Amino acid sequence: MTVPTPIGSRRSGLPAWAVGLVAFVLLVGGVYAASNLAGENPPLVGPLPSGSAPGGGAGEALAIIESAGCQGCHGQDLSGSGSFPSLIGISSGPKSENLVSLAEEEPDNWIHLWIAGTDERTSDPAMRAGMPAFATDPYNLSDAQIDTVVEYLKTLQ
Numbered sequence: 001m002t003v004p005t006p007i008g009s010r011r012s013g014l015p016a017w018a019v020g021l022v023a024f025v026l027l028v029g030g031v032y033a034a035s036n037l038a039g040e041n042p043p044l045v046g047p048l049p050s051g052s053a054p055g056g057g058a059g060e061a062l063a064i065i066e067s068a069g070c071q072g073c074h075g076q077d078l079s080g081s082g083s084f085p086s087l088i089g090i091s092s093g094p095k096s097e098n099l100v101s102l103a104e105e106e107p108d109n110w111i112h113l114w115i116a117g118t119d120e121r122t123s124d125p126a127m128r129a130g131m132p133a134f135a136t137d138p139y140n141l142s143d144a145q146i147d148t149v150v151e152y153l154k155t156l157q
């Protein structure tokens with residue numbers, strides 16, 4: 001038989017973990033705001049590594065990359081950020097384990113297929129891990145635009 005806890009013995013107010021969480025969030029937020037004021041955090045969109053896509057497409061590639069927001073995940077200079085892989089040196093193969101078999105099956109086309117994200121081998125949300133499928137809404141990059149980006153990425157060493 002369960003004995004109900006008498007009302008009087010229940011703790012009132014927020015549980016200790018909630019107080020701790022609020023204190024932690026305020027601390028982290030404060031440190032972030034302070035370092036921002038001190039100018040330590042670079043702007044999200046900044047200079048990209050220079051590279052020259054064949055046919056002089058680098059400028060166009062950079063414009064597509066900036067408007068698609070690739071840097072928001074892959075880092076300001078595309079050299080990776082946190083768990084997001086670097087896009088430097090991609091011509092020698094994927095850094096993500098998830099993409100190894102695709103790259104083996106489609107050695108010349110895997111980067112295009114991955115960015116587009118419409119192929120049955122690249123559209124699984126678990127595999128994409130948050131990376132949008134750029135050939136679909138709201139990005140709707142054309143095959144030609146994706147090719148321009150791929151040619152540029154392949155020049156990054």
Ligand code: HEC
Binds near residue numbers: 074094098099114
């Ligand atoms: C919301 C975050 C996000 C954005 C925005 C994003 N990506 Fe990604 N990208 C990822 C993640 C996560 C992976 C790794 C997926 C995995 O391991 O399954 C990845 C992997 C890649 C890879 C494979 C890298 C490797 O070596 O394995 C390429 C190429 C790539 N992204 C290109 C791009 C391009 C080009 C853009 C912009 C058009 C872009 N990404 C925008 C999250 C993002």
